[in-house]
Amino acid sequence: MTSSDWLWWRDGAIYHVYLRSFADSNGDGLGDLPGLIDRLDYLNGTRDSLGVDAIWLSPCFPSPDKDFGYDVADFNAIDPRYGTLADFDRLIAEAHRRGIRVLLDLVYNHTSDQHLWFLESRSSRQSPRRDWYVWRDGRPGGGPPNNWQSVFGGRAWTWDEATRQFYYHMFLREQPDLNWHNPDVRRALSDATRFWLDRGVDGFRLDVFNAWYEHPDYPDNPTKLGLRGFDRQHHIYDVDRPEMHPALAEFRSLLNSYPERASVGELFGADPARAASYCNDHGLHMVFNFEFSYRAWDPEAFCTSIESAERHLGADAWPCYVLSNHDLSRHVSRYGGDHPAEVARVAATLLLTQRGTPFLYYGEEIGLPDVPLRRSQIVDPPGRRYWPLYKGRDPNRGPMQWDSGPNAGFTTGTPWLPVRLDYAELNAAAQQGDARSVWSFYRDLMRLRRLTPALRRGAFERLSRPSHQGLAYLRASPGQQALIALNFRSTPVRLTFQHPVDSSGWSLGVAAHPERAARLSPGEIDLGAFQAAVFVRSG
Numbered sequence: 001m002t003s004s005d006w007l008w009w010r011d012g013a014i015y016h017v018y019l020r021s022f023a024d025s026n027g028d029g030l031g032d033l034p035g036l037i038d039r040l041d042y043l044n045g046t047r048d049s050l051g052v053d054a055i056w057l058s059p060c061f062p063s064p065d066k067d068f069g070y071d072v073a074d075f076n077a078i079d080p081r082y083g084t085l086a087d088f089d090r091l092i093a094e095a096h097r098r099g100i101r102v103l104l105d106l107v108y109n110h111t112s113d114q115h116l117w118f119l120e121s122r123s124s125r126q127s128p129r130r131d132w133y134v135w136r137d138g139r140p141g142g143g144p145p146n147n148w149q150s151v152f153g154g155r156a157w158t159w160d161e162a163t164r165q166f167y168y169h170m171f172l173r174e175q176p177d178l179n180w181h182n183p184d185v186r187r188a189l190s191d192a193t194r195f196w197l198d199r200g201v202d203g204f205r206l207d208v209f210n211a212w213y214e215h216p217d218y219p220d221n222p223t224k225l226g227l228r229g230f231d232r233q234h235h236i237y238d239v240d241r242p243e244m245h246p247a248l249a250e251f252r253s254l255l256n257s258y259p260e261r262a263s264v265g266e267l268f269g270a271d272p273a274r275a276a277s278y279c280n281d282h283g284l285h286m287v288f289n290f291e292f293s294y295r296a297w298d299p300e301a302f303c304t305s306i307e308s309a310e311r312h313l314g315a316d317a318w319p320c321y322v323l324s325n326h327d328l329s330r331h332v333s334r335y336g337g338d339h340p341a342e343v344a345r346v347a348a349t350l351l352l353t354q355r356g357t358p359f360l361y362y363g364e365e366i367g368l369p370d371v372p373l374r375r376s377q378i379v380d381p382p383g384r385r386y387w388p389l390y391k392g393r394d395p396n397r398g399p400m401q402w403d404s405g406p407n408a409g410f411t412t413g414t415p416w417l418p419v420r421l422d423y424a425e426l427n428a429a430a431q432q433g434d435a436r437s438v439w440s441f442y443r444d445l446m447r448l449r450r451l452t453p454a455l456r457r458g459a460f461e462r463l464s465r466p467s468h469q470g471l472a473y474l475r476a477s478p479g480q481q482a483l484i485a486l487n488f489r490s491t492p493v494r495l496t497f498q499h500p501v502d503s504s505g506w507s508l509g510v511a512a513h514p515e516r517a518a519r520l521s522p523g524e525i526d527l528g529a530f531q532a533a534v535f536v537r538s539g
């Protein structure tokens with residue numbers, strides 16, 4: 001591949017900035033845009049940067065924060081707690097200067113109940129905006145229109161006493177669903193998309209995009225067994241409606257009218273075939289594959305996910321992998337056990353050597369675990385509702401640990417969520433100065449990925465025979481091959497191959513533990529404890 005083949009969203013690594021926890025510039029305890037701008041050098045643009053190619057910014061629009069930014073009160077503005085539009089423009093310019101693209105988070109399934117559109121819609125049945133949301137009469141006898149449940153618990157319908165109808169909300173009652181069947185709504189959302197494209201935004205992450213449409217007759221969903229109300233239904237009438245496809249085609253043609261813009265969708269539900277159906281030239285560029293996030297720490301489980309994605313997406317659609325995000329417990333907490341840094345390196349190698357765009361979650365590059373919280377510290381609504389069965393998402397949204405200064409260098413004020421107690425040792429500054437740190441390993445891996453076409457686009461082929469200890473695979477592109485070998489466990493392993501490989505001519509690109517074994521022979525590879533090695537050769 002020549003450098004002109006480089007396409008940022010396919011070849012680059014994308015870093016998820018959960019803005020309110022990233023860097024606070026004004027001491028109010030919340031991360032903000034100027035804080036992020038001050039940290040851009042950390043991400044790219046200098047010799048000592050991590051080397052990410054793009055950032056995805058969690059919602060930075062005005063919001064009453066019932067769902068921490070995912071209840072948007074104005075799609076065309078910046079929440080003053082995060083900065084100003086001028087700060088935003090500066091972010092775009094400063095990011096671009098460093099080769100960093102910027103993706104925004106579009107939350108188009110619903111708005112805040114404080115959005116002007118909803119206030120108008122709710123004001124009377126005659127309001128010109130009444131039909132911008134989903135209003136229905138109750139069933140004869142007074143119950144809600146159907147059996148649909150909210151993801152966050154309880155009924156998905158709330159009664160409005162003033163206008164004597166129910167409105168629909170897939171999430172909180174403060175997040176009413178927009179009525180995508182209404183062309184005025186679609187036009188208003190396109191205008192908002194254009195507003196940000198015109199400001200130089202490079203792309204978008206689409207929040208729960210496959211829930212935009214509901215069946216126009218609002219029938220009951222069929223029921224099944226499950227833990228929470230939402231899990232006790234087959235979601236056939238409230239998600240994945242056929243209208244999604246023309247809606248995405250329209251969205252895509254808007255993106256295509258600007259150069260090199262890209263989109264990634266958050267698919268609700270985890271069906272690889274369905275994910276693939278949204279990923280094409282008249283749909284989205286990518287859809288997150290969340291399978292890594294719920295797999296056990298077992299190479300067979302991960303390999304099954306990779307092979308399934310490969311099979312369903314085929315050679316033309318582009319995969320996109322993620323280990324952690326703002327909705328999921330951090331993977332070091334899920335898998336790390338007594339060896340968090342070791343597991344972090346193996347997981348990083350797995351993520352960064354796939355045929356597919358890797359999304360990193362801020363802090364994973366230093367092996368940051370979840371923040372332990374007491375019940376009284378939980379602010380996330382599902383956590384408050386389901387504690388202790390489910391502790392919510394606050395633990396995985398803790399402040400970034402920058403250095404050993406007060407509050408880990410995140411804020412001079414009181415952080416909105418507590419900082420972990422280990423920040424004096426576990427922080428970015430300490431790891432940047434340590435060639436053996438998790439941070440340095442991520443940087444080296446990303447550098448190798450950037451320089452190695454086989455790692456970016458090469459075809460995936462499993463190499464090792466089934467094993468619950470380790471995995472080896474090849475990535476092959478014209479003229480170049482990479483061989484990746486991972487030991488998931490704390491004891492050495494010998495992985496045997498399904499077919500012999502030519503063991504000459506390989507050079508070791510990166511190894512998690514240069515001092516431990518990574519010995520390749522035609523039929524097998526010996527790996528030391530938690531070894532993760534990437535070999536490259538031409539031909």
Ligand code: NOJ
Binds near residue numbers: 171326
């Ligand atoms: C998915 C987002 O990732 C999550 O944080 C949010 O609560 C829901 N969508 C609702 O917008």
